[in-house]
Amino acid sequence: MMHKPAVIQRIRDTGIIPVVRAGSADEAMRAIDAIREGGVSVLEITMTVPGALGVIEQVAARYSAEAVIGAGTVLDAETARACILNGAQFIVSPSLNLDTIGCCRRYGVAVLPGALTPTEVVQAWTAGADFVKYLVDIKAIREDQDSVITERARQFVEIVRKARNSG
Numbered sequence: 001m002m003h004k005p006a007v008i009q010r011i012r013d014t015g016i017i018p019v020v021r022a023g024s025a026d027e028a029m030r031a032i033d034a035i036r037e038g039g040v041s042v043l044e045i046t047m048t049v050p051g052a053l054g055v056i057e058q059v060a061a062r063y064s065a066e067a068v069i070g071a072g073t074v075l076d077a078e079t080a081r082a083c084i085l086n087g088a089q090f091i092v093s094p095s096l097n098l099d100t101i102g103c104c105r106r107y108g109v110a111v112l113p114g115a116l117t118p119t120e121v122v123q124a125w126t127a128g129a130d131f132v133k134y135l136v137d138i139k140a141i142r143e144d145q146d147s148v149i150t151e152r153a154r155q156f157v158e159i160v161r162k163a164r165n166s167g
Contacts, residue, residue, distance in 0.1 A: 060087025
């Protein structure tokens, strides 16, 4: 299994993280095989896939030497731990959960929490997140308030700049 710095570098080098959502473990495996066949070596298997832990374990056994396997839609530290023990090399969460970040740090696994506000982004970086997902406020777009998103984007760019410079 790759160490955390190598996992982070592979994610950066690949530039994309395909998210595998499927109605069954078999569908998920077929999607994963197809993604791998296409040359993508980073895979995120969501916990919404039936039998997701088994899928992660199977993918880790099959592709651990050549792919980076992650678990997505991880809502708490207990689920993160189970995913890690089944072979997940990175954890993605739709929201900010500091215990999940702490769990991933303990196990030396990359973590990508979601954040909605600048405050949550700062909390995620401070807690040790390796990447932070930002969920765009579609409501602002629907209300013709594009400038709200533009200003948030500027705030996030500044937060990332400061976080990188302080590390």
